[in-house]
């Protein structure tokens with residue numbers, strides 16, 4: 257592997273493929289797979305990831321917002337793309353770029369019907385709330401909602417879905433089983449009232465890993481699992497983080513006792529110490545919470561705590577006792593240096609750390 261010369265997010269496509277196959281191996285071969293590539297494919301590179309997954313044969317992509325879907329279309333992605341949280345402002349673009357909206361409320365439905373007046377059997381995805389209380393129709397809406405759909409031919413229900421609120425949390429198993437039960441009731445009612453059969457889907461990554469026996473239905477939706485995290489140490493063993501965030505030492509400083517490092521004298525040396533300045537900061541997604549020795553980077557296999565306050569474009573690590581020089585590589589996270597573990601030092605989760613990696617950081621695809 258060539259030495260990096262700037263802060264770089266390496267994205268390993270063979271690992272993505274292995275994660276995809278691992279997730280699939282838990283499922284019935286006929287079950288469809290929706291790859292969630294919102295937020296730049298969880299901070300990596302949505303176009304590269306989507307084109308690669310398209311080749312592997314995923315059935316659908318999901319993005320959160322319309323612009324994310326447009327990017328994929330402009331990159332040449334042909335697979336159906338669901339926009340999970342479409343805003344009315346973008347409905348014209350949804351149709352123009354052949355994207356498929358999630359319809360989660362009556363106002364959204366009415367407004368999409370208006371924009372899509374000319375359409376015939378345009379595919380939409382009905383979202384139901386079964387306990388997350390974020391987006392979705394409620395089960396009580398069903399009779400009237402289905403009546404509305406039967407009275408028109410503009411839109412076709414391609415799928416019906418809901419989202420689990422605590423699929424990774426075994427202490428909330430009863431809550432999840434209740435969500436599954438509620439979704440099954442919705443499904444039965446729709447099947448009995450509709451003349452055609454939409455796809456039904458409920459499970460996200462942790463749902464696939466914990467509840468595929470109970471709730472696989474016709475399709476699953478996975479994001480974090482594709483990127484290498486199973487939200488559980490046991491599942492993490494079978495998945496490989498696809499992204500490695502690396503940087504290099506810009507400069508070394510030797511501090512005498514009483515000297516300080518960084519803004520507001522964030523750390524004052526009590527004994528002689530050596531610090532290294534790294535070209536990545538809170539504007540790149542390494543928030544100030546990681547400072548003050550909470551977070552760490554890995555240098556020559558040794559953990560070096562982040563000292564003082566994280567700056568916008570740089571941070572400093574304590575390299576006392578580590579043989580190093582300017583230009584040496586440091587790892588912020590990667591397959592051997594879990595983003596989940598680093599995230600926990602700032603009381604957050606892998607999802608937040610990996611999606612925060614700023615767009616000014618160079619992406620390098622590893623084939």
Ligand SMILES: *Cc1c(COP(=O)(O)O)cnc(C)c1O
Pocket residue numbers: 292294340419459460461462477478479480481
């Ligand atoms: C983000 C999202 C997912 C993916 O969840 P993971 O935990 O990353 O697998 C699935 N479904 C919906 C509705 C989402 O918003």
